[in-house]
Amino acid sequence: MINVVGIVLFTLLGATALALVRVRNLFAVVMLAGVYSLLSAGLFTVMDAVDVAFTEAAVGAGISTVLFLGALALVGHREARPGHRPILPLVVVAVTGATLVYGTMDLPGFGDPANPVHHHVADHYLEESSREIGIPNVVTSVLASYRGYDTMGETTVVFAAAVGVMLLLAGRRRTPAPEPDEAPAGAADR
Amino acid sequence: MRDDFIVRVGARIVTPFIVTFALYVHFHGDFGPGGGFQAGVILAAAFALLALVYGLEAVQRVLPPWFARACAALGVLIFAGVGVVTMLLGHNYLGYNALAHDPKHGQHYGILLVEFGVLVTVFGVMTMVFYLFAGRAGRDE
Amino acid sequence: MLGLSLALPVAGAVSIALLRRSPNAREAASLLTAGALFAIVLRIYASVSGGGRPSLALAEPIPGISVTLEAEPLGVLFALVASFLWIVTTMYSIGYMRGNRESNQTRYYLFFAFAIASAMGVAFAGNLFTLFVFYELLSLTTFPLVTHAGTAKARRAGRVYLGILLTTSIAFLLLAIVWTYAVAGTLDFRQGGILAGEVAGAAVPVLLGLYVFGIGKAAVMPLHRWLPAAMVAPTPVSALLHAVAVVKAGVFAVLKVTVYVFGIDFLAEAGASAWLTWVAAATIILGSLVALTKDNLKARLAYSTVSQLSYVVLGAMLASTLGVGGGGAHIVTHAFGKITLFFCAGAIYVAAHKTEVSQMRGLGRTMPVTMAAFLIGALSVVGVPPLAGSVSKWYLLGATLDSGQIALAAVLVVSTLLNVAYLLPIPILAFLSKPEGETAGGGPQGGTVLNEAPAWCLIALSFVALGCIALIFWADRAFQLLQPIAAAAGG
């Protein structure tokens, strides 16, 4: 049963990804991206990674879509046709994909209890978490305590992103005077 | 959208629930899926919804941009600050056991505090970024 | 002492920079430093000729490889020549630079002093690395001098100058040094060399070739182009390049590498230098032939230098006591001969603004002192006894015969004839033919006005001309000084 759901979700995911690449209307792209996130969230749920699914849904399908729409309001709805044929990127993507597939062939089977991921440190987390930390959700105890420092790093990543956006957008007011964008671009850049 | 009665009322009704849900997600993180990150996003989404419906100015009167910016920075400081406190208490960085006599309590406080830091930052950042995009769009058109 | 020999010119340079507002004080400082430096080098000479080997470690940039100064006979000889000729060249410069109203005189004296400091470093280098460091510094500090004029032509010449010197030194010399270090584990100059037993077979001639061509300052063909190009420089700079420091540093480095890195015995055994003797021989002949075709006096002298330098290289490559001694002596004698010629060329330019050989008819009447000095210098370079040049040439000739290389001896003889052909016509033209513009049949015009160069120039050039004569008494001394190094090597 789970396999069937998984296969359906994956198929939809693939179709959405292809559509994302093909569609030129950015509005549709944003919507499709939201769909993509939602589908991934579904997949994560199927894989029993509810925390990840939750985050994906909230961020990927939720706030990102709003922000994308905000950006669309600035840049318009249609993507300009790329000036060149994307042969090289296609080759790169194909090679990368093939390599990944090749690499996964030696992967331990999904959900196999003998996997290294389920032992080593994971054993410790599962067995000792309630004693050492005392909260039922092991995911939280890993994220906030065992590997809390990573979470702090991620918080800083989010903050860094905000600093970047603020630097770029804050206060760069457009003057009604003739745009210096096109005309002396070269001269201004020197 | 501002003039649409149904949307206005709808938003008004939904918002408290969203905020409550966010808080639930935050505090329930110890037991089920969720935590500061998701809560921050949901909280920010509440304000985004309000801004879409009632206009940016109205929301910014309640939640000024400088406040969002301050939140973004303060959250990081809260998180990192917890680590500094544990260090000052003689433990290693982020060694929550230092926060209380009973290690379990210490861990609990620590997790609560740092998750709060995450919430504050994520909420501040998301709101701030939304403000910036929305604000610019408003100016351009 | 050794440290002082480096510090003094640098201090001189600093005081020159500080005194830039007052030309007189600046030049006085320059002269004073030069004099003091010579005194110091004399004391080092005294200590070395007494068998001492003073040394001084300055720094150790890379573990196992240090910047170390050490005085040994060959180096002292070079230092003596360079520091003595610095005094004379400074005197000459004062006359020349003022007489020509050159701009940027402070920069000129400043870098001149730096160049001398570098030359001292080359002379007293205690190991290959130190030699390399100061060799490169010498290239860099002489660059502003070569391009002194600042014109497009000077810039081009500067590019050739620095281009060839740095290219060869980085591409060949540095490679050779690293190679040496990789096989020998040291870069120290040692009596008898450090490479014996460490390399063998075809690697030896290749490595030696890297050294000889890597030391571009020795101007072995086909890497000689920088020397004629650098002729755009003011004449005292040419003197510095040709006689005092630069090319001499080159051939000196070749000698040092031969003696202290390979060791004469090792080289002779390996027969690694045979092919290079022929390169040197070719340079000797070709340089002279090209000199014959040049009408521009300085260009002719430049090619003469190219040819003469290879005498020293030839001496080194013969890998015998006599060869090395003769090469060392030739550094000294050629320095005096060539500096005389250059001083004269400069004096002619300052006083009469003539640069071409064909313009010098009858110049002996208006500039008798200069042309007399030129004659002496020319004879010395040709090697006419009893002038200084004859001594070193004699040793070199002996060395070729000693090693049974009749053909090489023939090269030296032919070259001497060529020297005569391209040098002697100039004084002959100056003294025996009539000045331009004078009608062939016209009698003596009574008052031929003397038109000599500024006094400073005259003093300097007479001084070195006399040196060419006096040196005959000293040349043997130089050879004696060099005996121990070659002798200890068992040659």
Add this chain to the structure above:
Amino acid sequence: MSDHLPVLQVLAPLLAAPVCALLRSARAAGALAVLASWATLAVALALLGEVRAVGVVSYAIGDWVPPIGIEYRVDMVNAWVLVIVGTIASVVSPYMIASVSSEVERRRIPLFYAAYLLCLTGLLGIAVTGDVFNVFVFLEISSLSAYALIAMGTGRRALTAAFRYLVMGSVGATFIVIGIGLLYVMTGSLNMADLAVLLPEVWDSRTVKVAYGFLGVGCCLKLALFPLHLWLPNAYAFAPSAVTAFLASTATKVAVYMLLRFFLTIFGAPFSFGTMALDRVLLPLALVAIASMSMVAVLQVDVKRLLAYSSVAQIGYVVLGLSLASVTGLTATLLHLFNHALMKGALFMAMGCVVYRIGSAHIDAMAGLGRRMPWTMAAFLVGGLSLVGVPLTVGFVSKWYLILGAIERGWWPVAVVVLLASLLALVYVWRVVETAYMRPYEGDGRAVEAPPGLLLPTWVLAAASIYFGVFAKSTVATAEQAARVLMSGVGS
């Protein structure tokens, strides 16, 4: 507090960054940035001292014993990298105060410092950690802030350059995280030392080899190894001067460190040079990078771009040292990380002085600056000579070990390529030097000596690139020890 040195290393800039973002005053933010940078250097030096004294320093964050928790683990290698980053940060940050005021809008300056501090945090975090996922987290911090910093350059092209860097950088980061993920799947561990123990058991699996490839490509994108360098020239050319100087001297260096860590500590030299033939893969790339990028640099008319291409070529030297697969080669690599940071920092900062005064880095604009801005151009000359590898400069020292390493392996052509490329360096440096010193000044009198706030930091690096060229004993000794640690696998 000395027990906490490893974490303090990151904490100083990390705490200062949000504070900067809260501040309104540009001056206060600048002062804080400088203080944090200096604190960074102080901690880095203390750490280096401690590593020298006691060997590996390990710090368990959150009191969780590794591999349960995240470990900070400092040995000779990263202590060295931390000192490099700290040195550059503490020199560039005062320079930033003087230069940024002319390039960035005043209201944005506190945020600018926040971004700078975040970038510093990220770089230090990558270098200090002993946990592979933590590497990725801090890589993100440094990358995001670096994109923003580059976009702050004047002119629209800074934006496109930053965007391009963002795309390529994100691809690189994704590759790295895929690699990390695969390693985790195969071993169940994220701790580097732990991984080094666990990996030999699964060396034969395709997954590990693919992980190796992904990590390698990801790192090479970040360190701009030819032909993955395309983002770099424009990013360096259009970023604000201080940012260019900072990133050119630190970001690629840390990426190289990351590569060394992944390949030599986690996978180990036997696997890298044996099974994966890393040396044979990297050698041609390094040689082509050195030769072709030096040639491209010769053709540039914008001096900042020229220096940027030269940086790509210099990265070739660094990678070449690695591909020599010997202690000598790695010594050269590690030395060059430091030495190149010094000289390229000095060069970019000197160019920053020029841009500050005349608003252009075009080579024709340099005419006559040798007289108009003597100190600036003298610093450029020093840095340039070092780039060429003239003896008694730092450039010579690293080149020496590189050539020695090549000869030790009997790779003569490699030695020759290195030497010939130095000549190309001579050509492109000398073009600028000659223009500055030999051509007359033609400008409108704006070109006067740069203010001391810019000049002093520039000269600190210029002087350092001579000092450590003359007294290279300590740097060589440190680099050599670090190289031994790398060759022997996990430091002990």
